[in-house]
Amino acid sequence: MERFVIVLPEKARGEDEGFMVELIAGKMMMTDGVNLMRLGSxxxxxxxKGWGYTYYEVTxxxxxxxxxxxxxxxxxxxxxxxxxxxxxxRYNSRLPIVVYAPKGFEIKYRIWKASDTTETAEKE
Known part of the structure; x- marks a missing residue:
């Protein structure tokens, strides 16, 4: 296994509530460029245990x-x-995100931001 650490840009407490982090585990592979490919991971x-901290593992x-x-x-x-x-x-800039993955994997991530406005659902 290899360890990957993601340190997120700092955000003020409360400001990070509208954000999420998407973790993506994968590897570079030769493909035919036509078919959709996916790993079974x-x-x-x-x-x-004992620390109240969550880490992530690719299985x-x-x-x-x-x-x-x-x-x-x-x-x-x-x-x-x-x-x-x-x-x-959940986005939390106060703690790093730690991911363990098998050798040969890469960990990519992207940050999602919610819209500042909310919409009201119609009753039916």
């Missing part, structure tokens, strides 16, 4: 699944990032 939260298989469309004859292979099921976690 997931990211699971794990409690660090499952690193084998790729693919749709079965025939690529055009002579189409070149393309290197692409193939990922498993992503996980969204």
């Amino acid at each position: 997931v990211i699971e939260p794990r409690p660090l 499952g298989t690193s084998q790729a699944m693919s749709t079965l469309m025939a690529p055009p004859e002579g189409a070149p292979m393309v290197e692409a990032f193939v990922s498993g099921k992503p996980l969204k976690v």
Whole structure:
């Protein structure tokens, strides 16, 4: 296993409530550029006993699944990032996000921001 650490940009207490972090575990692989590919891996939260802290672990298989469309004859292979099921976690800039993944995996992340406005649902 390899350890990855994500340190988020600092946000004031209360300001971080409208944000989420999406964790994406995957690896660079050669693909045909036509079929959709996905790994059989997931990211699971794990409690660090006695510390009240959560870390994350990539589990499952690193084998790729693919749709079965025939690529055009002579189409070149393309290197692409193939990922498993992503996980969204609460944004907290006061603690780093620690992810353990099998060797050969990469951890990517993106920050999601909620809209400043809310909409009212219609009654039916």
